[in-house]
Amino acid sequence: MATKVNRTVSEVETRSLRHPPELLLGLYRMMVKCRLCDEKARILFRQGKYSGNFYSNVGQEAGEVGAAYSLRKDDWIAPSHRDWTANIIKGAPLKYCFAQLYGKATSPDRGRSTPAHMGYPELNVLNPASTIAAQLMIGTGIAWGLKRKGSDAVVVAYCGDGATSIGWFHEALNFAAVHRLPILYVVQNNLWAESVPLRLQTALRDLSDRGKGHGIPGVSVDGNDVLAVYDAATAAIARARRGEGPTVLECKTYRWYGHSEIDPAKYRSPEEVEAWKKKDPIARFERWLTEQGLLNDALKANIYQEINREIDEAVAFAEQSPYPAPEEALEHVWAKS
Amino acid sequence: MARTLTYIEAINEALRQEMERDERVCLLGEDIGIGGGVFKATAGLYEQFGEDRVLDTPLAEGIIIAAAIGASLVGFRPVPEIQFADFIGDAVDPIIQQAAKLRYRSAGGFSCPITIRVCWGGGTGGGLYHSQENTVWFAHEPGIRVVVPSTPYDAKGLLIAAIRDDNPVLYFEHKKLYRTARGEVPEEPYTVPLDKAAIRRPGRDMTVITYGYMAGVTLEAADEMARRGVEAEVIDLRTLNPLDKETILASVRKTNRCLIVHEDRKVLGIGAEVAAMLTEEAFEDLDAPVLRVGAPEIPAVPFSPPLENFFMVNRDKVVAAMEQLAAY
Numbered sequence: 187m188a189t190k191v192n193r194t195v196s197e198v199e200t201r202s203l204r205h206p207p208e209l210l211l212g213l214y215r216m217m218v219k220c221r222l223c224d225e226k227a228r229i230l231f232r233q234g235k236y237s238g239n240f241y242s243n244v245g246q247e248a249g250e251v252g253a254a255y256s257l258r259k260d261d262w263i264a265p266s267h268r269d270w271t272a273n274i275i276k277g278a279p280l281k282y283c284f285a286q287l288y289g290k291a292t293s294p295d296r297g298r299s300t301p302a303h304m305g306y307p308e309l310n311v312l313n314p315a316s317t318i319a320a321q322l323m324i325g326t327g328i329a330w331g332l333k334r335k336g337s338d339a340v341v342v343a344y345c346g347d348g349a350t351s352i353g354w355f356h357e358a359l360n361f362a363a364v365h366r367l368p369i370l371y372v373v374q375n376n377l378w379a380e381s382v383p384l385r386l387q388t389a390l391r392d393l394s395d396r397g398k399g400h401g402i403p404g405v406s407v408d409g410n411d412v413l414a415v416y417d418a419a420t421a422a423i424a425r426a427r428r429g430e431g432p433t434v435l436e437c438k439t440y441r442w443y444g445h446s447e448i449d450p451a452k453y454r455s456p457e458e459v460e461a462w463k464k465k466d467p468i469a470r471f472e473r474w475l476t477e478q479g480l481l482n483d484a485l486k487a488n489i490y491q492e493i494n495r496e497i498d499e500a501v502a503f504a505e506q507s508p509y510p511a512p513e514e515a516l517e518h519v520w521a522k523s
Numbered sequence: 524m525a526r527t528l529t530y531i532e533a534i535n536e537a538l539r540q541e542m543e544r545d546e547r548v549c550l551l552g553e554d555i556g557i558g559g560g561v562f563k564a565t566a567g568l569y570e571q572f573g574e575d576r577v578l579d580t581p582l583a584e585g586i587i588i589a590a591a592i593g594a595s596l597v598g599f600r601p602v603p604e605i606q607f608a609d610f611i612g613d614a615v616d617p618i619i620q621q622a623a624k625l626r627y628r629s630a631g632g633f634s635c636p637i638t639i640r641v642c643w644g645g646g647t648g649g650g651l652y653h654s655q656e657n658t659v660w661f662a663h664e665p666g667i668r669v670v671v672p673s674t675p676y677d678a679k680g681l682l683i684a685a686i687r688d689d690n691p692v693l694y695f696e697h698k699k700l701y702r703t704a705r706g707e708v709p710e711e712p713y714t715v716p717l718d719k720a721a722i723r724r725p726g727r728d729m730t731v732i733t734y735g736y737m738a739g740v741t742l743e744a745a746d747e748m749a750r751r752g753v754e755a756e757v758i759d760l761r762t763l764n765p766l767d768k769e770t771i772l773a774s775v776r777k778t779n780r781c782l783i784v785h786e787d788r789k790v791l792g793i794g795a796e797v798a799a800m801l802t803e804e805a806f807e808d809l810d811a812p813v814l815r816v817g818a819p820e821i822p823a824v825p826f827s828p829p830l831e832n833f834f835m836v837n838r839d840k841v842v843a844a845m846e847q848l849a850a851y
Contacts, residue, residue: 295630307632312596315620315628323586324621327593334549334575335597353613357586364581518631519665520765521689 205413207480213255213412214475217247217468219493220271223280226497227270227287227301231447235505236288238300241268242443245410246374248467249437251275252415253372254342256423262310262332264325264343267302268374268441269314272344278306280500290507297510298518319349319358322371326358329367329432340368340426342419347387348379350396359400359434366431370422371397373434374409376441381453397434409437410467440465528708531701533675534564534640537682538602540712542572545600548686551578552587552604552640561606562642562701584614591637592621592691600686601637608643608695609652609823615660622691623666637692638685644697644736644786645824646835654824654831656735656787661693662763662796668692668717669764673738675706677761680715688717697736704739720767722774726756729780729848732771732797734760737836741784744841753849755782763793771797772805779810782848784841789817811851816844 203210224244231240243250246268254263254275265272273283278294286293286304293299294306295313305313312328314321325343332339349355350373362369373393377384390396394404405422407414415437422433440462444451451459475481528536542548550556550565556579559566569577580587584605591601605611611618618639625633645654662669668690672678678696685692723738724745733741738759745755756774760767775781781801783794794815801813816836818824824834 294632295628298628298630303628305629305632307629313625313629313633315624317616317620320589320616320621323589323617324593324596326586327590328596329593330590331594331597331599334594334599337597354585354589354616357581357583357613358589360581360583361586361590518627518629521626521634521636 203478210475210480213251213416214471214481215489216251216255216275217412217471218489220247220250220274221468222490222493222497223274223283224271226501228443228447230287230501239302239446239448240287241270241302241446242441243268243271245442245462245466246376246437246439248412248471249372249374249409249415249439252412253344253370253419253435253437255416256420257342258339260310260337260339262312262325262328262339262341264312264321264328264341265314266318266321266344266346266349267314267316268346269344270301270304273304273306273311276306276309276311278309278311280496281503284500284504285507288504288507289509290504291510292503292507296514319345319352319354321345322349322358323354326362326367326369329362329369330365333365333367338368338427340370340423342370342372344372344374346379347373347375347377347384347393348382350393351387355396356400359397359402359432362432363400363402366429368426368429369432370419370426371432371434372419373436374439375436376439378441378454380445380449392436394434394436402432402434404434404436406436406438409439410465410470412467412471525707526710527705528675529702530675530678530696530704531562531564533679533708534682534696535566536708537679538565538568539571541683541686542568542576544712547598547600548602549576549578549594549599550602550604551580551591553580553582553606555579555604560604562698564640564696565604584610585617588614588617588639589621591639592617592625592635595635595637596633602686603637603639605639605641607653608641608657609655611641611657618661618667618693619664623664627666634689635691636689638682639691639693641693641695642698643695644699645831646699646736648826648828648831649698649824650826651823658695658763659787659791659793662793664764666691667764668762669695670717670762671695671734672761673697673700673704673735673759675704675708677715677721679708680713681717681761683712684714684717687714692717695735699736715761718762718765718767720761720770721759722756722770723759724755724757726754726778728754728778729756729782729845730758730771730774730778731755731782731784731845732758732760733784734763735786737784737786740836740838741841743838744845747838747842748845748849753845755845760793766796768800768804771800775801775805776808779808780848780851781809782814782816782844784816784836786836787817788820789815790820792817811848814844814848816840
């Protein structure tokens with residue numbers, strides 16, 4: 187049932203323009219935005235501007251953006267701890283995303299959660315927890331509710347390769363399969379679950395095969411090819427909207443940095459990391475867009491400048507925002523019925 | 524003469540009436556639909572409301588609760604069932620890390636109005652894995668209510684209140700009470716407050732705090748003590764989280780003595796919290812140490828009748844503790 191799509195760069199480059207230029211540039215711009223925000227978040231952490239930790243998504247932007255870029259406002263995202271940028275893709279203003287890093291009162295949850303657990307209720311982005319695969323379970327429940335309501339909205343639920351080993355992953359997939367729920371499970375297979383290599387995680391070659399045992403179509407794509415991800419995701423989302431059920435989409439990719447900012451990731455060889463950095467999903471898409479005549483140095487500089495200005499403003503907003511009052515810790519425990 | 528129902532009939536009626544009143548209410552769990560529930564708590568509901576609203580789930584407690592949570596985020600009021608409290612382990616993460624915390628960690632952006640029915644308790648020969656009590660695992664967690672009805676009236680009123688409440692609620696129903704407890708239950712829907720204990724028997728000489736199946740056992744013991752000249756005030760907690768401190772404190776300030784009785788193990792049961800709270804807030808009012816009666820420190824309820832009887836708190840054990848407290 188699983189379809190294996192492992193395009194090479196040359197195949198991508200020879201593909202004719204099947205997407206409108208504004209979509210292609212939109213995907214590019216969003217990947218750059220996620221990259222720049224993520225890198226800025228890392229710098230700010232290293233500068234001691236905020237406490238806790240940060241779980242970088244750099245290197246995985248093609249999967250992150252490609253899977254969720256086409257979502258509507260009434261669709262949902264169920265992110266993992268590594269998907270802070272999912273909020274950005276869904277449309278959360280950067281100033282609130284950076285306020286989240288700082289734990290400021292202007293963050294959507296008034297400083298309760300770490301950056302890893304940012305959600306955005308207004309935009310249907312679930313708050314993740316650190317319990318791996320929990321978001322897949324809750325996301326599946328959301329999909330069940332959407333289906334029962336007769337809505338054609340869908341859920342995109344992200345996880346890593348490690349999450350596919352835990353029982354809840356399978357409870358979620360099984361339930362979604364039984365009820366043909368409108369959900370896309372995006373497995374960002376970055377080869378490392380914290381420090382555990384894939385060979386100790388699974389005997390499978392393709393994690394999309396995880397869907398097979400549950401009767402769910404599985405697709406594995408080059409997770410550094412944003413169009414491959416986008417095409418597979420939009421096909422799966424369209425199926426889901428038609429009531430044809432869930433899909434498992436494996437994006438084969440790589441996490442450039444450690445599990446978190448306090449992890450030097452010495453368990454990986456420098457050669458491995460360098461080889462993957464050469465497959466940078468953004469540089470690759472940039473080259474292709476340039477060859478298609480859609481991008482040039484001036485436009486690129488303009489995009490970077492615009493995003494960097496937005497980030498600077500967001501950081502300033504976060505830094506100028508107040509912290510929550512200590513006793514606010516007591517609020518929002520109980521609903522007042 | 525008002526109408527009487529058994530405890531399980533009261534539960535069934537509460538579910539039926541809330542489902543008739545509010546189409547957002549739906550049930551899910553193992554064997555609750557086609558089979559009507561292993562104890563028949565949901566009997567007839569599948570036939571009346573159909574599979575869309577009374578769903579037999581795969582055998583996986585985690586997704587039962589998670590599906591309920593997710594559906595609640597898009598407007599439903601799901602009532603999932605955990606067939607036996609002993610099986611709740613797989614669902615502890617969705618209950619504690621998700622349901623109890625979603626409102627808090629989203630600063631009120633998300634709320635999770637689900638009512639988790641859990642069948643619990645010993646004294647029925649259920650053995651190690653069909654008898655356990657684990658109410659205090661959850662009573663320790665702010666953000667999720669824990670209710671423990673002991674009468675048919677409360678079983679209906681607390682369940683309706685739980686379903687209408689915007690907080691997640693764990694509703695622990697005691698299997699020994701299903702068909703042994705019978706009492707007056709109004710036909711029309713009504714609610715019982717989710718944070719108020721009930722004084723089941725007024726008394727001046729001591730306060731005895733209890734809940735669940737032990738409420739009836741304690742009332743029998745109080746009757747025996749009355750014959751011996753000791754008038755105990757029996758408080759049925761009804762809700763373990765949040766605890767109704769006001770009712771407890773008012774009673775103890777009047778009687779100056781307190782005993783806590785529960786089916787749960789004595790060590791680190793709810794009695795430990797009540798006793799600690801009393802020493803902090805009513806030390807000067809106490810004429811005697813706070814005493815507790817609970818189960819011994821063994822891992823679960825053993826099967827063989829003499830072993831189970833040894834585990835379970837009974838009237839005589841409660842009477843002995845009341846005598847000890849009265850004599851102090």
